[in-house]
Amino acid sequence: MIKKMQLPLQTMNLVLGFMVWVIISALLPFIREDIPVPADRVAILTAIPVVLGSVLRIPLGYYANIVGARVVFIVSFIALLFPVYLISSASTFTHLVIGGLFLGIGGAVFSVGVTSLPKYYAKEKLGLVNGIYGMGNLGTAVTTFAAPVIATQIGWSKTVQLYLVLLLIFAGLNVFLGDRKEVMVRTPIMEQIRGVYKNDKLWYFSLFYFITFGSFVAFTVYLPNFLVTHFELAKVDAGLRTAGFILLATLMRPIGGFLADKFKPLFLLMGVFIGLTVAAILLAFSPSIGLYTVGCLTIAVGAGLGNGIIFKLVPLYFNKQAGIVNGIVSMMGGLGGFFPPLMLSFIHSVTGQYAIGFMALSQVALASFIIVVWMYFQDKLSVSSKVFNSTGQGILVTDPNGKIHAVNPAFTALTGYTEEEVVGRNPSILKSGRQSKDFYTEMWTEIAERGSWQGEIWNRRKNGEEYLELLTINAVKDETGDIIHYVGTFSDITEQAAAGRATARTT
Structure with a gap:
């Protein structure tokens, strides 16, 4: 019974982790009414939680194998109490920076589930299982949609304090429902890294996830403030639109995993990067709100499908080292959410528009498409070579x-x-x-x-x-x-x- 509970439990854990991860970006329009945040530091503040949320994914994925997902989730939720409380009582920009940095723990828990859950399911189901778990991204949509609505009623500070209650509840749920008998893998972390770092596919998958998950995170933290300042939308309206983007991308993730279970994942990934290339070019021309919406939703579909497909590929190519590879790939994806907001902010400060940033995204997506095509045909040659030699x-x-x-x-x-x-x-x-x-x-x-x-x-x-x-x-x-x-x-x-x-x- 406990083993069957792990997928829903860990998925809900990820929902909460992502809810906490984006508190600042979701509530920033409200926070700026009370705490002065210079315009040139907005991107830095919204990107800071992504830093620790990316870097910590490797050790959290590793320790999920050493002590089990149950312990890692409990410790993570207890550790998150500090930054959430600090943000709720913040009165300076420095308070927000410190609290935001440690909010990254909420994003880092992603690598716990992708390391733990494959132990409970057959290999041919891992695409769908990781896709369902990845729907924990929905936590960003919950906060982006609900937090502004609640903040208009009780204020942003008390809204943040509600997360303290949720963290305590979920820490308790993991105490009682977490699997105490999870299979442990105790290979030293450096030995695991040495076993994979020379494999070029690790870095290709890292690049792909850097783009797909990075696009998802970047648009999540960038859209609320951008829609308010650029299109002059109401804060709640901007939150609703961003929540729609997140919801669509999240729903696409298990679909991407399911399709990757049934069809050739690399072939599917080609379509993803073509879609991202076209959508980014559209956004580069600073269209009206209607076309801008089409471009953003296309990004959501491509990013969501790509996220699901990539975590089907990892256990296919790295069966014995899936834990450490999941950590590295997911770390690169998190960093992919850190750099684009900073890049877009810098480009906008220099040029007064975002066109160059979106064109850069289109070119990186196009380059990734070319790499996937190369990998696809290399795989076919590899199969022929194995048949020839064996x-x-x-x-x-x-x-x-x-x-x-x-x-x-x-x-x-x-x-x-x-x-x-x-x-x-x-x-x-x-x-x-x-x-x-x-x-x-x-x-x-x-x-x-x-x-x-x-x-x-x-x-x-x-x-x-x-x-x-x-x-x-x-x-x-x-x-x-x-x-x-x-x-x-x-x-x-x-x-x-x-x-x-x-x-x-x-x-």
Whole structure:
């Protein structure tokens, strides 16, 4: 029963963590009425919670394996009591900065669930499971929508104090409903990092999540204040629109995970980055509120789908190191939410508009699309390579002129010749001399007419031993019909042939 509770419990934990994470950005229009916040420091203040929320994801994901998700969630919620109380009683910009920094713990708990929950489900369901857990992003929508509404009734300070009650309640829920018997993984953190940091896919996934989750966080913290100042919307209206963005992105996350369970994740990710590229270009032209809404909602769909797809990819490529990789990838995503608001604020202060910032997003998304395409075809080549190297049949590939281009390990095992010894030479080095010239003439005539040939042939190993092989030769043609390779596959049938002859003699 406790094990079945972990997905809903940890998802609700993430909802609360994200609710706390964005308190300042959601209530900033109200806070600025009481505490002077210079315009050039608004972006810094809204981005500060993202810093610790990103950096802490690696140790929190690691300790979720060491002591279990239950303990990490309890400690995190108790630790959040301090910054939430400090913000509720803040009277200076410095108070907000200190409190905002430690609010990052709320965002860091994301890596706890993506590390813990895969222990409870089969690999083919992890896309959907991580997608459902990722719906905890909805916490940002809850705060963005509800906090301004409540603040208009009781004031922003008392609104923040309500979160103290929620943190205590959820700390208690984890005490009683958290899994005390979760499987622990105690591999030292540095050993885990050394095992993955040279893998280029780790950094590709980090870049992808930097863009998708970074876009989600950046728009979450940037939209409320931007809509008020740029389009002169009411604060509650701006909060509602931002909540809609968050809700759509959050709902797309499990859909992205589900689709990644059913279809090729990399192919889906191509569509995500094309969508982000087009949407960012649209936003770069500073359109009306209508077109701006279309662009933002497209960003929401792309970011949400991408977030779900990426956390399906991680356990596919990093089965044994999923915990540390989840921490690193999610950290990069969090940092992706830190830099764009600062960049947009700086660009706006210099140029008076946000166009260059959105164009930069479009170009980074386009570059990511190109990388995903490259990874997709690299994977296909990798599969072909694994088949080529692992098959038990000997394989040799020649160019159209008959010079050996490549051989597989089984070729070496069967013939005794290494790849270095045969590449660039003619397969005639294997000839035993038993077949006549007419035999080879008929064989190549059939290949020319039909594109393939199969039959038995005597060849000689490197040590001089003769053996009978079953050989198949196929001509490989390009799109224009020209032959670019010949591929020969063979197996040693000497013993089977001898056994067959012995059986024939006895009968």
